[in-house]
Amino acid sequence: MSDKIGIGLLGLGTVGSGIIHILEHHKKELMAKTGAADVDIRRVLVRDLEKQRDGHVNRDLYTTRAEEVLEDPNIDLVVEVMGGVEEARQYIEKALKNRKHIVTANKDLMALHGDELLALADRQNCELLYEASVAGGIPILRSLTEGLASDRITKMIGIVNGTTNYMLTKMTQEELSYDEALQQAQELGFAESDPTADVEGLDAARKMVILARLGFYASVQLDEVHLKGMTAVTAEDIAFGQQLGYTLKLIGLAERNEEGVEVSVEPVFIPDSHPLASVHDEYNAVYVYGEAVGETMFYGPGAGSLPTATAVVSDVVSVIRQIRLGTAKAEVNLSADEETVLKKDEDIYAKYFIRLHAHDVAGAFKKITSVFTSNKVSFEKLIQLPLDSTDLAEVAMVTHETSRSSLEKISDDLASLDVVETVKSRYRVEGGEVDVPEQRDLALV
Amino acid sequence: MSDKIGIGLLGLGTVGSGIIHILEHHKKELMAKTGAADVDIRRVLVRDLEKQRDGHVNRDLYTTRAEEVLEDPNIDLVVEVMGGVEEARQYIEKALKNRKHIVTANKDLMALHGDELLALADRQNCELLYEASVAGGIPILRSLTEGLASDRITKMIGIVNGTTNYMLTKMTQEELSYDEALQQAQELGFAESDPTADVEGLDAARKMVILARLGFYASVQLDEVHLKGMTAVTAEDIAFGQQLGYTLKLIGLAERNEEGVEVSVEPVFIPDSHPLASVHDEYNAVYVYGEAVGETMFYGPGAGSLPTATAVVSDVVSVIRQIRLGTAKAEVNLSADEETVLKKDEDIYAKYFIRLHAHDVAGAFKKITSVFTSNKVSFEKLIQLPLDSTDLAEVAMVTHETSRSSLEKISDDLASLDVVETVKSRYRVEGGEVDVPEQRDLALV
Incomplete structure (x- = not known):
């Protein structure tokens, strides 16, 4: 068991600088918490040796040659905060092959190649931790693996993308359109100039793949995530x-x-x-259902360099403890245990909100409800509003639980009715019952 | 470093049974997580040997003699879930003197005698963990000490008592009176027949003393907590x-x-x-401000035997790791570091809500505002409603930040005005600005 722990850092952007800052300012606590005699940064991979940087790390530690980190026998633990997928993957593989433990904040990498990297870490008897890769500042992964270690997680519902949550908050509170909300998010730096990965839900999907692995020990691939972004959301739906x-x-x-x-x-x-x-603006939260503990929620900033650096350092502390306990790779062993079976659409049950435009004629209500009856689905709520200066009525309803495949069928059946002009939108409904102010239960006449 | 860990249990109520259940069902994971070769319950202190109990623990392990737990050299770790203060304290002291580590779920004990017990543990080189003593199911203490280990916590705002939160939820959502809400809580088993400790805020104060110790390493005594219960809260205030x-x-x-x-x-x-x-009904939550991580919140069930047992087992895992790392008592050392200075009332700044009944006469508004002006406090919001069939108006306002001592002065000055009939209530305001729908900013004419 080693008492001196050497750390190699891949990348020295804002997260990397934050890590160095925390490791230096909390050295005493870190040593007390881990029982290690010394925790030292020994090499830092940078792209440009000459660039001026904040922070106090000795410039002699800088290198532009990855091998000097990955092959240095004095380095026990490699921290990857360089980002990107291909290069990061190669470096982590090489480090694992040299029996170095890994901490990474790289969500794209872990969502795409997590399974194979964890398997490699397992074979090499090394730890690979990635708390910082999901919802930066929320200690959610740590809580899943530690605090709730003796529980069985059955469900997680999360707001795990700050950009889209900011946009939806603005669309809700200020009745902005999708385009206006996107523009505002871009102006404030909450959205990229190409917002695709956020608004199409890809970023959130990557995080959910990681959460499913941590919470359920499940191996789900990115293309197995049922994915629908928010580009079609309208202010009217909201x-x-x-x-x-x-x-x-x-x-x-x-x-x-x-x-x-x-x-x-x-x-x-x-x-x-x-x-x-x-959970408003750019904040994130994950609502967790555990068999023993019941319902818990973890809330915090979804991103940001200091929150992410804090999460990375927490992982570093865990790895050092694991090294010293001789339990490194215990988590990985657990995660390889189960064969993951994906649910079929007919087994995925939820409530749904359906909004449509119907012709305001006698018998319309009967035809609409008969679609639900013939599909053996009832609805718990229905609201109707006349549309200005047309013969159309706007109808919204919330069904009782039904399978995803039934929903498709109902949606098609409704669209084919002569009294229905358009099925405008449909959304899944989660989180239990609404506290019912009775007047909301309007009936279609 | 010991590879076999012996556990002694004090108390076998619902929490104790839950602990045994979890330890048995998750033995493999526990051993993997801690690197211990064996984790075994070796003795269980019960009050009645003959009582029928659920669970599978070997009845030969039962004893009614505390020494058989506290003095058994095969027991490394004593788990106290018997409740009460005096007896529990004596047992824990004796166990510590015999160099046994302690895990306790006893909030009353830790709030009253935490400082001395932690100091004793420190001298004896033993660990004393008490995660389960605050907000049972919320992994808040673990997050404070682990996930946020490298951050500096500056503020915690918590809903840490389920009984009063249930009552306030009913008073808000269903406009119940205090008495009606209390009765309902008692009927549902959320409130004791003597609800004093809950409604007077004592239970919450105990938890805050523990949270302050964990989050700030501060030693605050129960009688140093500024305490105001909810017995005077009215449906009108809400x-x-x-x-x-x-x-x-x-x-x-x-x-x-x-x-x-x-x-x-x-x-x-x-x-x-x-x-x-x-955060509704009997749920608890703690909102935490950290310098690096920003704002996070932990939400979950505040009590319940399974959530509490889960938290106890998490502490057991931590202690076993600490034993094996040789870092036991590291946390305690940290907590003894700082000398705690309590803020004075003139240094405690907050916004306040003040509600009063004023005579609806010319000049009333001027006299009321002049009280604020002369105390150099402005207010950011004001609302007035006429009271039915009287010459009185109901006035409520929210001040800008002011000290607790200024607030007392303002309150006295208002009460002494001839145009003010009564100052009905005043409450602290926390959590930032209200998202302002403009029409709420009514002015007193």
Whole structure:
């Protein structure tokens, strides 16, 4: 058991500098917590030796040659905060082959290549931790693996993308359109000039793949995530949901039962009174259902260099403890245990919100309800508003639980009715019942 | 370093049985996580040997003689879940003197005697962990000491008592009176027949003393907590706050800055849009401000035997790791570092909500505002409603930040005005600005 721990750092951007800052300012606590006699940064891979940087790390430690980190026998633990996928993967593989433990904040890498890298770490008897890769400042992964270690997680519902949550908050509170909200997010730096990965739900999907692995020990591939972004969300959908007592959020969901595992990312209506509905702006939160503990939620900043650096250092502390305990790779062994079965669409049950434009004629109500009856699905809520200066009525309803495949069928059946002009939108509903102010239960006459 | 860990259990109620259940069902994971070759329950102190109990622990392990747990050289770790203060304290002291590590779920004990027991543990080179003593199911203490280990916590605002949160939720959502809410809570088993410890804020104060110790390494005594219960809260206060965009919660607050530490428990108005405002019914949550990580929140069930047992087992895992790392008592050393200075009332700044009945006569507004002007405090919000069939008007206002001592002065000055009939109530306001729907900013004419 080694008492001196050598760290090699790949990347020295804002997160890397934050890590160095924390490691230096909390050295005493780190040593006390881990029982290590010394924790030292021994090499730092940078792209440019000459660039001026904040922080106090000795410039002699800088190198532009990755081998000097990956092959240095004095380095026990490699911290990867360089980002990108291909290069980072090669470096981590090489480090693992040289029996170095890894801490990474790289969500793209872990979502795409997590399984193979964890398997390699396992074979090499090394630890690979990645708390910082999901929801930066929220100690969610640590809580899943430590605090709730003796529980069984059955479901996680998360707001895990700050950009889209900022946009949806603005669309809800200030009734902005999608385009206006996107523009505002871009102006404030919350959205990239190409926002695809955020608004299409890809970023959230990557995080859910990682959460499913940590929470369920499940191996789900990115292309197995049921994915629907928020580009089609309208201010009308949001306003209509509000009349029924719901707030719209882009939700990453992971659930398991006897039939298997489901991972999805889509816009979902949440009751206003549910804690997730109060997660505003760029904040993130994950709502966790555990068999013993019941319902818990972890809330915090989803990103940011200091929160991410804090999470990386927590992982570093864990790895050092594992090294000293001789338990490194215990987590990995656990995660390889189960064969992951994905749930089929007919086994995925949820409530749904459906909004449509119907012709305001006698018998319309009967035809619409008969679609639900013939598909053996009832609905718990229905609201109708006349549309200005047309013969159309706007109808929104919330079904009882039904399978994803039934929903498709109902949606098609409704669209084919002569009294239905258009099925405008449909959204999954999660988070339990709405606290019902009775007047909301209007009936279609 | 020992590879076989012997556990002695004090108490076998629902929490104790839950612990045995978890330890048996997760033995493999526990051994993998801690690197221990064996984790075994070796003795269980019970009051009655003959009582039938659920669970599978070998009845030969039962004893009614505490020494058989406290003096057994094969026991490394004593888990105290018997409750009560005096007896539990004596047992823990004796166990520590015999150099056994301790895990306890006993909040009363830790709030009253935490300092001395931690000091004793320190001298004996033993670990004393008490995660389960605060907010059972929320991994808040673990997060404070582990996940946020490398951060500096500056403030914690918590809903840490399920009984009072249940009552306030009913008073808010269903407009129940205090008495009706209490009766309902008692009928449902959320409140004791003598609810004093809950409604007077004592239970919350105990938890805040523990949180301040964990988050700030501060030693605050129970009688140093600024304490105001919820017995004087009326449905009118709650309704008036709602009109200004606030929800009333019984809040435990701990804050530190250069001037010192403040710990309080009192009913506080929180903006409706703040995540704490959505913590309903018997749920608990703690909102934490960290210098690096920013704002995070931990939410979950505040009590319950399975959540508490889960938290106890997490502490057991930590202690076993510490034993094996040789770092036991590291946390305790840290907590003894700082000399705790309590903030004075003139250094405790907050916004306040004040509600009063004023005579609806010319010049009333001027006299009321002049009290604020002469005390150099401005207010950011004011609402007035006429009272039915009287010449009185109901006035509520929210001040800008002012010291606790100024507030006393303002309150006295207002009460002495001839145009003020009564100062009905005043509450602290926390959690930032209300998202302002403009029409709420009504002016007194």
